[in-house]
Amino acid sequence: MGIFCKSTLDGEAVDHCFSALLGLGQNADPSYLDWLLKAWGWTLAVAGLGLTIALLLGIIMGTLRTLPNTGGLSRLLVRLSTAWVELFRNIPVLVQVFLWYHVIPAFVLPLKALPSYWLVSIALGFFTSARIAEQVRAGIQSLPSGQRAAATALGLTTAQSYRYVILPMALRIVIPPLTSESMNVIKNSSVAFAVSVPELTLFAMQAQEETSHGVEIYLAVTALYALSAFTVNRVMALIEKRGRVPGFIAASNDSALAH
Amino acid sequence: MLSLDLGFYNWELFTSYILKGLLFSVQLTVIATVGGIVVGTFLALMRLSGKPALVYPATFYINTMRSIPLVMVILWFFLLIPMLIGRPIGADLSATITFIAFEAAFFSEIVRAGIQSVPKGQSYAGEALGMTYGQNMRLIVLPQAFRNMIPVFMTQTIILFQDTSLVYAIGAYDLLKGFEIAGKNYGRPIETYILAAATYFLICFSLSKVVRAIQAKVAIIR
Numbered sequence: 001m002g003i004f005c006k007s008t009l010d011g012e013a014v015d016h017c018f019s020a021l022l023g024l025g026q027n028a029d030p031s032y033l034d035w036l037l038k039a040w041g042w043t044l045a046v047a048g049l050g051l052t053i054a055l056l057l058g059i060i061m062g063t064l065r066t067l068p069n070t071g072g073l074s075r076l077l078v079r080l081s082t083a084w085v086e087l088f089r090n091i092p093v094l095v096q097v098f099l100w101y102h103v104i105p106a107f108v109l110p111l112k113a114l115p116s117y118w119l120v121s122i123a124l125g126f127f128t129s130a131r132i133a134e135q136v137r138a139g140i141q142s143l144p145s146g147q148r149a150a151a152t153a154l155g156l157t158t159a160q161s162y163r164y165v166i167l168p169m170a171l172r173i174v175i176p177p178l179t180s181e182s183m184n185v186i187k188n189s190s191v192a193f194a195v196s197v198p199e200l201t202l203f204a205m206q207a208q209e210e211t212s213h214g215v216e217i218y219l220a221v222t223a224l225y226a227l228s229a230f231t232v233n234r235v236m237a238l239i240e241k242r243g244r245v246p247g248f249i250a251a252s253n254d255s256a257l258a259h
Numbered sequence: 260m261l262s263l264d265l266g267f268y269n270w271e272l273f274t275s276y277i278l279k280g281l282l283f284s285v286q287l288t289v290i291a292t293v294g295g296i297v298v299g300t301f302l303a304l305m306r307l308s309g310k311p312a313l314v315y316p317a318t319f320y321i322n323t324m325r326s327i328p329l330v331m332v333i334l335w336f337f338l339l340i341p342m343l344i345g346r347p348i349g350a351d352l353s354a355t356i357t358f359i360a361f362e363a364a365f366f367s368e369i370v371r372a373g374i375q376s377v378p379k380g381q382s383y384a385g386e387a388l389g390m391t392y393g394q395n396m397r398l399i400v401l402p403q404a405f406r407n408m409i410p411v412f413m414t415q416t417i418i419l420f421q422d423t424s425l426v427y428a429i430g431a432y433d434l435l436k437g438f439e440i441a442g443k444n445y446g447r448p449i450e451t452y453i454l455a456a457a458t459y460f461l462i463c464f465s466l467s468k469v470v471r472a473i474q475a476k477v478a479i480i481r
Contacts, residue, residue: 090463091456092421095435098452106449183326190328194427201330205428214338218331226326 003213004033004220011211032207032217039203040224046117046124046199047189047228051182053125058132058181059171061085063162065133066140068148070158081133088130094191097123101195117199120192128185132178139174140166172243179236183229190225200224267445268454276444277458280437283351287433288420291358292366295419296412298359299366304396306371317367324364330428333357337429350431354423362419369411373404410474417466421459434458 007014007030014031064081067074088096100123105111111119143166151161193202204221208214305317324332336357341347377400385395424435435455442451 086464086467087460090421090460090467092424092435092459094424094427095452095456095459099456103449103452187326187328190330191425193330201328201334201428204331204334208334208338218335218338222327222331222335225328225331229326 003211003216004036005031006211008032008035008210032211035203035207036200036217036220036224039198039200039221040228042117042192042197042199043186043189043224044228046121046192046197047186049118049121050124050128050189051185053122054128054132054181054185055178057125057129059136061129062133062136063140063167065137068158074158085130085133088126089134091127093124093127093188094194096127097191097195099123116195117192117197120189120195120197124185124188124191128181128188131184132181135174135177135181136170139170139177142173143169169245172240172245175236175240175243179233179240182232182236186225186229186232263450263453264447265450265454267447268450272441272445276441277434277437280432280434281458283432284420284423284434287355287358287423287426288416290355291362291419291423292412292416294359295362295366296370298363299368300370300401302363302367303370303374306367307374321364321367324361325368329361329422330425332361333425333428336360350426350429353429354426354431358419358423362415365415366412369408369415370404373408373411374400376407377403406477410470410477413466413470413473417463417470420466421463424459 002013005013009030061081061084064077065085067078069075069078091099097120100111100119101116105114105119147165147169148161151165156164189199190201192199193205196202200221204218207217211217302317302321305313306321308314327335333354337348337350337353340353340356381403382395382400385399390398423433426433427435430436438451438455438458439448442448445451
């Protein structure tokens with residue numbers, strides 16, 4: 001694994017593997033380890049932003065899909081959210097990344113000012129939101145219908161019954177599938193290489209080409225992806241444990257790991 | 260505001276750029292589905308065998324494949340296969356091997372769930388009739404399991420078809436690449452990306468409608 005202490009400029013060993021990252025010596029060449037860790041940071045930035053967008057939009061769209069048929073507005077919202085899910089889950093994520101990077105900024109000029117990793121995160125977020133919406137919808141529909149009926153009987157409006165009765169239970173139920181979707185976001189962030197975001201996969205491709213130490217470099221990158229996904233898995237398990245309602249939902253983390 | 264002109268997208272462009280890519284994407288999907296189901300079934304049987312020497316390697320393989328981004332798996336195989344066999348290998352063949360190996364891990368989990376969905380009494384009855392393990396699986400358990408799994412298999416195949424676009428990483432000529440090259444040669448990259456998205460959408464959306472229809476049928480049988 002000696003390659004990681006070599007300079008990215010001339011291939012010579014550097015004094016300290018973390019030289020540039022730690023700011024040791026202003027003139028120190030950056031090592032491959034510096035580059036790797038920076039790339040990891042980009043992966044986490046793309047995935048973190050993408051996951052935030054995906055959770056927000058996914059929970060909103062999934063909820064809208066279950067609205068009761070009470071009038072023109074709710075029917076319209078159900079249709080819109082259904083169309084949203086179908087649109088964003090039937091186009092490959094890489095194609096969606098190209099759309100957001102090459103196509104949409106040509107029509108929506110302000111997007112040209114955004115850094116490219118934002119555009120990838122938006123693409124990743126929208127793609128994943130369709131899948132999260134389906135999980136949220138399934139979670140809401142798995143609740144006994146008596147819950148909604150009881151909320152109505154108490155005089156709660158539709159919005160109130162979602163806020164106080166349905167969503168608190170449904171969101172707990174969907175934590176295991178959301179865990180695997182969150183891990184998918186980390187994995188899918190690798191498509192950012194295609195629009196030159198300097199994240200782990202692009203690092204792997206470029207460093208492999210430069211050094212011909214492909215195996216070591218791929219091993220390190222793969223380990224960082226696995227570590228990131230595993231961390232997300234543990235954080236979600238913690239959230240699930242903290243949020244558990246006594247007597248409800250015998251949650252199993254196995255199901256999240258198995259997806 | 261930019262104006263779109265899709266008039267350049269004609270039969271000649273389709274046959275000279277897109278068709279080749281479409282055929283490769285479809286071929287890759289079909290081979291990876293069939294190969295993935297075959298290999299995946301063996302992996303599932305290993306996991307369910309109860310013998311540690313079979314359970315642990317299968318579990319390790321499945322969990323590894325599932326925790327690595329597909330793009331990295333594609334890159335790994337493209338790097339390792341030439342090292343192992345000692346000569347370079349084309350992107351197409353490398354992609355085919357990768358997808359079979361990768362999808363096997365996902366299909367094996369579907370098969371495992373399918374086998375576990377068959378009531379235990381079925382395999383007990385098979386054993387009581389004096390069937391060997393192989394006979395019991397082949398004649399009793401797997402036929403019932405596979406029928407239950409058909410909709411899930413098809414859903415996975417749609418995801419697989421979308422995932423084939425990731426062979427972009429090693430430069431194989433698939434449907435997306437066909438549109439991209441056409442876009443470059445005709446100087447219309449924006450339009451071709453939109454057409455690529457529309458093509459993928461039409462194929463995946465129609466297939467998912469078919470899956471829903473089949474799902475309804477299978478649900479009645481169960």
